Amino acid sequence: MEEKRSVKLALLGLGTVGGGVYKLLERQKEELLDKAGASLELVKILVHNIKKERAGVDASLLTDKWEEIIEDPQIEIVIEVMGGIEPARTMILEALNAGKNVVTANKDLVAEYGRELLDAAQKNQVDFLFEAAVAGGIPIIRPLKQCLASNEIDEVIGIVNGTTNYILTKMFEEGMDFEEALAKATELGYAEADPTADIEGLDAGRKVAIMASIAFHSRVTFSDVYTEGITKISAKDIGYAKEFDSVIKLLGVAHNTEWGIEVAVHPMIIAQDHPLASVRDSFNAIFLHGDAVDDVMFYGRGAGELPTASAIMGDVIDVARDIRYQCTGRISCTCYRDTLVKEFxxxxxxxxxxxxxxxxxxxxxxxxxxxxxxxxxxxxxxxxxxxxxxxxxxxxxxxxxxxxxxxxxxxxxxxxxxxxxxxxxxxx
Amino acid sequence: MEEKRSVKLALLGLGTVGGGVYKLLERQKEELLDKAGASLELVKILVHNIKKERAGVDASLLTDKWEEIIEDPQIEIVIEVMGGIEPARTMILEALNAGKNVVTANKDLVAEYGRELLDAAQKNQVDFLFEAAVAGGIPIIRPLKQCLASNEIDEVIGIVNGTTNYILTKMFEEGMDFEEALAKATELGYAEADPTADIEGLDAGRKVAIMASIAFHSRVTFSDVYTEGITKISAKDIGYAKEFDSVIKLLGVAHNTEWGIEVAVHPMIIAQDHPLASVRDSFNAIFLHGDAVDDVMFYGRGAGELPTASAIMGDVIDVARDIRYQCTGRISCTCYRDTLVKEFxxxxxxxxxxxxxxxxxxxxxxxxxxxxxxxxxxxxxxxxxxxxxxxxxxxxxxxxxxxxxxxxxxxxxxxxxxxxxxxxxxxx
Structure with a gap:
């Protein structure tokens, strides 16, 4: 093992999550040496508008030129937090092909182009990690790929969208109707100006595609996922759910059956004593079943500046360890099967x-x-x-x-x- | 990276958990090559009584001679599932010093001699993993050491003893008194003939010591943990807890405060809407708070043949990956601080x-x-x-x-x- 005492990072994007990563890097500056066995040095931040005032950010790090990052051989880890498909996809591919490790929170990209990106990482023997792409701060990718690796997992169900869970919680606990609860979610910043991706289950669908791929060792893309949102849920339905000692949740549901993979996102009535039923407000949780481990659930914050940055930085620290031990790429694509996805x-x-x-x-x-x-x-x-x-x-x-x-x-x-x-x- | 297509294992002990590991190795034989990138070959099983009939076990693997394992340079991973302090401690130290990687489920040992064992692993650049030592099948050590590594964690609370949680659930839900619920737990095999370690909180105390060490980056041993059991909890107390919209749980509680680490196991009244309150029967859960991730909870089976074997095999697969990539020892002791443990x-x-x-x-x-x-x-x-x-x-x-x-x-x-x-x- 060659000791490597400094690892240079570049950050692509400085929105909410990028800002969180910046904060954690500052906050943990001294501890990171102990944690990663290497100092982590942020040397470039790629932004659209280099002239925009950004309080608390070292302006000398900002650049709007991708070349300054991709062409700098000293940068070993690229953290992508721009979101969206392009230019993120091209940049990540270029980074991987240049031998750089990549950490991303980009669920759209991983759900659609996961195979391409993981293949590029494997070819170049570098890490491509995306713990933050599913359920924000909740550890789920690494537990699936490592801790639970000896299981045949047959079920993954998740509350993986905080906005809709907040809305459904308000409807259930305070008797709000959908529109009122959505307005409240928007007011609190849980829902975006255009809430379609959340309330129609698209955001959850991407996360479920990623989880199903990893849990079942076979690639599932977003287009495989049936999605149905929560806009039609009424106070009356919720009243009946209560009568049945149940709640209504928007669930991502994936099963690995003898006849193929089933994967969907839709509202479901679920019994009050199921562990997922008590997941309230904007919290997320993923429940799964394996032949050895039986039931397991992971619960926490599925979004937000610092929870998402927590997952990203966990990945970054792990890459730094791999760099130190010259074993980047040690865990890459785990989709070694090719299982059919059933028609819904x-x-x-x-x-x-x-x-x-x-x-x-x-x-x-x-x-x-x-x-x-x-x-x-x-x-x-x-x-x-x-x-x-x-x-x-x-x-x-x-x-x-x-x-x-x-x-x-x-x-x-x-x-x-x-x-x-x-x-x-x-x-x- | 040198490709290494076969990794040889030895198993120390063939009780409940050892039997589970054996089963998983058989069940996953073909998949393990895909999962670990290497075939995992069990070559020796150390047992007390080599003549005992063991259904379904290849008798040619059994040995009662430790020399056959420690002196075999081809064995790269030793899985210790004997339990207890000796001879487990001596054997693990000898294995580590002989350059073998070790996976264990032994909480007594890790809670008391964790530092010594991790130091030996580090010195020899080998893996010493113990995911199964805390909360059985629930992934918690790896999430703490990796996914949540960028957090300053200030609180870890856990239901980490299934026997007592089963007893308290029966008392709460079915109005049983303590003795009746304990008898039921014994009948179902949840409680051992001598239930002291469970009902007096000692078992939970060992797990909390291990979790606190990892979460707070400072060694906490079992002797640092104040323990108090559930024998004095009465139906009347449970009645009041209900009046307060609460439940009573045996909690392992660890806080990292400005004035030192607090660590204890005792029954607690906890509000019904806390995620830990809905952890029923023999299930376990660990709830923690970090400065970046906020609240997170991990839920699942804390004991049992296959759930525990699931955690062990997750570790074994990871060691096999490290062997393949020649990076064993990449994550060792993370206790880089020396924080005072407060007097209770x-x-x-x-x-x-x-x-x-x-x-x-x-x-x-x-x-x-x-x-x-x-x-x-x-x-x-x-x-x-x-x-x-x-x-x-x-x-x-x-x-x-x-x-x-x-x-x-x-x-x-x-x-x-x-x-x-x-x-x-x-x-x-």
Whole structure:
């Protein structure tokens, strides 16, 4: 082992997360020598606008020229926190091909181009680490790739979007409706100006793709993930969930089955005594099951300046150790299988279905027979009379393939006695 | 990097955990090449009684001669699952000094002789890993040493003993008393014939010592840990905890404060909405707080054949990677500080105190003034009349140093109006 007492870093991007990394590097300056066995020296920060005032940041580090980083052979670690696909993808590939190690928090990129980037890292025998890309500060990538490596993991379920979990918590605990809770989340900075990626499950979908790839040792990309958001969840649905001693959560769900990988993001009704049910506010958690370890859960902050920077710096410290021990690239792509991802229509789920029907004799029997025709078994029915003429019907099914349920719903919609299909929510 | 396609292992001990390791090695035989980048070949198993029938185990691997292992230069990884201090300690030291990597699940040993063993590993540039020594299958050592390395961690609280958590869960959920719940735990194999180490908090104390050492970067040994068990917890206490929307858990508690490290194991009343409160049955969980990551929790099976084997095999796979990349020893002791461990009497806690007193005027005032004399502030008082002559008094205090509380209790015991101090439980 050759002792290497100083490792030079470059930071790409100085937004919220970049600022967090900068702060931690400053805060931990003296301890890092003990922690990483090397001093970590930030020598360049790539920014768009070099003239912008940035309080507390050493302006001499700023540059808007990528060449100053990529062409500097002394820079051994590049930390990418710009986000988005381009130019991040090109820069990371160039860095890897120049023999530099890369640490990133970029879930969009890893979910879509993970294979390409990991291949480039492997070819160049350098580290490409992305602990921060899934669930912010929560350690999950390293536990999966190392601690749990001897397991056959068959299930990964996660609350991996803090914005939607905050909204659903407010709806559940304070009786807010969706719009009100979203407004509150926006006010507190949990939701972005355009909240689509969060509330439609896209952000969660990317994270689930990454986790499924690592847990099941087979590449899953974002386009493989069925996504459905929380915009249709109503106070009424939440009321029923409470009646069932359950909560509603937006879950990323991945299973490795005999017939292929199942992967989706959608709201689910989940029993109150499941460990995920008590994950409140903007917290995230990932629950998984392995054949040896049984159930495990990881809980914490899935986003934010310092929690995300914590994950990035954990990776950076690890790269520094690898540089010192000349073993960069020791853990690269772990997708050594090539498992089929099932079409979502073939995935089995239990359903909670709420509908408004004419309140007259025979309606329930007719509806039950529709379910029967489409091979849907019913496990629970609740009927409430709303007004004289209309009854609200809640039906919970046994596990059934998505396409059978879809057919049953189309059929129900066509019935004269059906006034409205008010909600269809999966049940864990 | 030199490719190394086969790594030879020896297993010391073939009890429950050893059997689990054997099973996983068999089960994962083909996948391990992909996972570790090397085939893992078990070549020797050290047992006491070589003649004992062991179903499903290749008898040709058994030996009762340590020389056959320590003198075989081809064996690169020694997995110690015998437990206890000797001969485990001597064998591990000999293995490390012979340049072999060691993986162990031995918490007694690591909690007491961690420094000596890690020093020997460092001197010989080999790995000494012990993920399984704390909280069985739950990844916690690696997340602390790597993922969270950039944090200043100030709090680690854990439910790290499954037996006592099972007992407390039965008492809380099914109204069992302690003896009944212990009998049930024994029947199910959760509690050993002599349950002392579990119910008196000693087992948890060893795990907390190890976690505190790693989290705070300063060696804490088992003898530094104040331990108090759960034998005195009554159904009545649990009833009050419910009244306070709380539960009672046996917690390992470690804080890194300005004035030193605080470390203890004792029952605590903890609010129902704290993530640790929903950890039920024999599950374990470790909750911690870092300056960057904020709150994080790790949840799972803290013991058992396969969960523990899962952690051991995660370590073994990692050592195999290090052997392949010739970087064994890359993460060794992380205790680079030397922080004082505070005496327990100087630690501050909130207390729940339940006592029986004469039911007559002036008693409460007199008791309150005793607290005042000993600098104990009261935050809540509940008085219930049990019979005509006796009142049950529950007093919850603000945080106060242990020795002040102890003095106050001695003083209360001396009062003529005190019939009994029924329980004293700390509050989180």
């Amino acid at each position: 229509k073939d995935v089995k789920n239990k359903f909670f279905l709420r509908m408004q029907v004419d309140n007259k004799p025979g309606v329930l029997a007719a509806i039950a027979s529709v379910f029967g025709v489409h091979k849907v078994s019913i496990s629970k029915v609740i009927q409430k009379v709303i007004t004289d003429g209309v009854a609200e019907l809640v039906i919970v099914t046994e596990a059934v393939k998505e396409y059978h349920m879809e057919d049953a719903i189309e059929h129900l919609k066509d019935m004269d006695t059906t006034r409205e299909i008010s909600s269809v929510i999966r049940e864990y | 009497k100087d630690v501050k806690n909130k207390f729940f105190l339940r006592m029986q007193v004469d039911n007559k005027p002036g008693v409460l005032a007199a008791i309150a003034s005793v607290f005042g004399v000993h600098k104990v502030s009261i935050s809540k008082v509940i008085q219930k009349v049990i019979t005509d002559g006796v009142a049950e008094l529950v007093i919850v205090t603000e945080a106060v140093k242990e020795y002040h509380m102890e003095d106050a209790i001695e003083h209360l015991k001396d009062m003529d109006t005190t019939r009994e101090i029924s329980s004293v439980i700390r509050e989180y």
